[in-house]
Amino acid sequence: MKRLATFAALMAIVTATATACGGAAATDAGAEVDVYTTIDGTKQINASAPINPFNPVGSVFTGYNGMALAWARNHPTDPNRFYPALARSWTQSPDGAQVDIHLQPEARWSDGKPVTSEDVRVSIGLAYTQGGTAYALDPKAAGAAADVRVLDAKTIRVTQGANRSAAFLANLLSTVVVPAHVYGALLPRGFWDTLKVAQHDRGPAGERAKAVITGLADKVIAFSPEQDVSAGPFVLERVNPGAALLRRNPYFYNSRAIGPDKVKVLNYTGNEQIWNYLISGQLDNAPFTSVPAAVMERIRGARGSQVITGYSPVATSLAFNQSHKPYDNVHVRRALAYLIDREQVTRIAAPEGGTPAATTSGIHAKAARAWLGDGFAELEPYRLDPAKAAAELRAAGMKLRDGRWTMPDGSPWKVEIHVPASFSDWVSAAKSISSGLGDHGIDATVLTAADYSLYLSELAKGEYDLGFWLIGLGPSPYNIFQRLFGQANGWQMFGGRLTHVPPGTGGNWMGGPRTVEVAGEGLVDPGELTSRLNYVSPGEQRRIVGVLARIANEQLPAVQLWDYVNTQFVNTSRYTGFPPDDSEMLRLSSGVWMQLGMIRKRQP
Amino acid sequence: MTRATANRAGALARRVAGHVARGLVMIWLVATISFVIIREIPGDPVLAMYESMLQKGMSPDQAERATAVLYGFLPKGSLWEQYTGYMGSLLHFDLGRSLSTPGVEVTSLIGSAASWTVLPVLAGTLLSFLLGVTMGVYAAVRRSGRLGDLLALSGSLLHGVPVYVIGLLLTAIFATLWPILPSGGPVDVEFTPGLNAGYLGSLVRHAVLPVVTYTLASYGGWILAMKSNVVTVLGDDFILAAELRGLRRGIVFRYLARNAILPLFTILALSIGMLFGGSIFIEEIFNYPGLGLLLVNSISSRDYALMGGTFLVITIGIVVANIVADLLYSVIDPRVRSGGTA
Secondary structure (H helix, E strand, C coil): CHHHHHHHHHHHHHHHHHHHHHHHHHHHHHHCCCEEEEECCCCCCCCCCCCCCCCCCCCCCECCCECECEEECCCCCCCCCEEECCEEEEEECCCCCEEEEEECCCCECCCCCECCHHHHHHHHHHHHHHCCHHHCCCCCCCCCEEEEEEEECCEEEEEECCCCCCCHHHHHHCCECCCHHHHHHHCCCCHHHHHHHHHHCCCHHHHHHHHHHHCCHHHHHHCCCCCCCCCCCEEEEEEECCEEEEEECCCCCCHHHCCCCEEEEECCCCHHHHHHHHHCCCCCEECCCCCCHHHHHHHHHCCCEEEEEEEEEEEEEEEECCCCCCCCCHHHHHHHHHHCCHHHHHHHHCCCCEEECCCCCCCCHHHHHHHHHHHHCCCCCCCCCHHHHHHHHHHCCCEEECCEEECCCCCECEEEEEEECCCHHHHHHHHHHHHHHHHCCCEEEEEEECCHHHHHHHHHCCCCCEEEEEECCCCCHHHHHHHHHCHHHCEEEECCEEEECCCCCCCCCCCCCCCEEECCCEEECHHHHHHHCCCCCHHHHHHHHHHHHHHHHHHCCEEEEEEEEEEEEEECCCEECCCCCCCCCCCCCHHHHHHCCCCEECCC | CCHHHHHHHHHHHHHHHHHHHHHHHHHHHHHHHHHHHHHHCCCCHHHHHHHHHHHCCCCHHHHHHHHHHHHHHCCCCCHHHHHHHHHHHHHCCCCCECCCCCCCEHHHHHHHHHHHHHHHHHHHHHHHHHHHHHHHHHHHHCCCCHHHHHHHHHHHHHHHCCHHHHHHHHHHHHHHHCCCCCCCCCCCCCCCCCCCHHHHHHHHHHHHHHHHHHHHHHHHHHHHHHHHHHHHHHCCHHHHHHHHCCCCHHHHHHHHHHHHHHHHHHHHHHHHHHHHHCCHHHHHHCCCCCHHHHHHHHHHCCCHHHHHHHHHHHHHHHHHHHHHHHHHHHHHCHHHHCCCCC
């Protein structure tokens, strides 16, 4: 009995200690009024990674200690709208070939040195080693920067090559800027001359020069500065596997606009952890996170919790492999579209993060209305209609036997819908669709892939009949339609030339026809039209978007299920002044909001 | 040194050498098999990273900028060329460079994760062992009493509850409903790392839930095994003889525990070897950056070098634990030392 009493006393001490620790934490939290707590929605924290923005998992947080020339606005149709960042302003020549960038006159790095045109030049040089977008080495690549010239300490001119792209300005302004006095040594002597050879020489010398530049990629990506030197509102103080701590940069050009003294970016291993942070009121802001309805109720119940919603230029679709029977027949695809109850699917799969797609256009409904105007209403809406579905199936030659649809030769037909097991919203949607199809005489089943990597690999090999696929990735119209009429459907841009590869090769898993007949347009190559969106005039872009939306609607390479809603979580217990619903800032980080003068400490 | 001592030392050296040779062969075999399996896992890591970035709201241009360079990190050459290169690097203790943390050496990632694994898993293993063994003896001795039944029942219950259920339950109670403990991460980033009270206190606070989860999850197995062993030993003649000779209760208890614990000792040694595998569920739930979480992340991101390195470290841990257990067993049980004739 005496021993039992001792044990009980020990347990009491442990409990008291734990409670005291909690109290201390609460006290700590009370003293942390100036610490703004958030998560980085684009990546998880990796404390082993260098403080280097060229490293995809580096400890650089966009908008806090990571700075670009400008920040993209969330506009439904115009990808060239930006908020100023290190570039105070910019001017583009009427033909779009040349851009003059004027830097913030007061911009300084966190070590007190001024941000200059040379910093931008070095950053562009480093971006060439990584390749892609405006910094492709291929002279035929569209929208690649061909010349970089420092006009003065705060002005730099960038000219694009002969193969111009409408995306050039957007890609240029998105350039991440790093300090030349920290990163400059990564570029070897003679780098710019080598770059010229790589861009202009089509012979062996050009190939050698390209190899020299791309050979620097490893060195650039692995570069690990001893300490952070940031031109942003914050500078990294410390990072561990659980969180990163950033302190205010007194040299930031708009330092007076910054409310918090510090920012803590918490790490997470999955959405559940973010939900716990939100329910316990730890986060001042969390970017878009998929949340089930029951959890959403608990998050809303947390003190100070608010939800802001806005436009998110992404949609989820159920895409067909048109090289597999019977999905090569457009009537079958249409029949399935008439049998999918998108309202119900969205209610089950994405009640908070999605709105049922109005129809299939390949574009998010908000952008579609802006691009197509009255033309949007003229698209076939594919509302739930079993009678129309039956007519389409008959038109495809499918047979109805004992209440079940079969293939034209009478063999069984089973719709197999593939999803990655880790995407709970897609799994729920697939189950809802398969159940609905079953109710209308079509055998359907849901097959899950162990992880996303495996799913994408098998999808790309053409092993699936139907799979979930993100579409409508705006605002650039090229990006929107390349998801339906790009590499996944056989069109590839190689050396500035568009080619089409057969289904099952080169990542062509959609297997659609190379050309389609469009009323009033004749025979159209959708991939070629899509690639033209990169360089044609805005008026021509609008016309092409209209044609491609009609093709998507009539040919149905995919059935658009729901359009995403950007659901942001904020907590106004400690800070106020968050962007309102539908703000064009919503897809940017809290760090950018602060730069733009938002987020203030709540006054007692 | 007497001849007998020299003979014993020689026998021990031969035994250790035999164990080490067998261990090295085992490590080579596992490294080879895991290399082939890893390379045959389907999936395109760069494509997966690109699409994941789109999922997280990046534009296609941003995602392309972030991933274009990663194609240079993918293994090149035939499987045989990759294998010979891998084995050659292993001989120089070079595990290669990570794809998911591009530019960083795998050894550095594993070293960092191992340090975080040791605290919760080792503490949890030892705590659950001590608790389970002590309570197991108590439950066996008092097996006809209410407390003995209660202890045995607690063991059965906890043994049957999956570790992730315990972890999620504890998180829900102590980190969300009654938030007195942190729900994730190894230490509060606001404290300067070092031997200062704030940092150490934060380290302990963050370790409480993972350690308690691990302890509760493992405790059931230890108590049930110990109770069963003690009950068996209780019926042995030497215990009866010790009691009849009127030996002190403490001495009888020592006889009892020492004989009953022998089978558990091997399991403990293997558990400590397994600690290099971390505890996947616990590390995932509490965002504890140990080897288990590293392994899971390396698989999902198809980081071949990191996967191979992590498997190798786990293999080495288990092989070494096996050798140590085998050698130590002969120390604590003389019957093994003398070939069972004692």
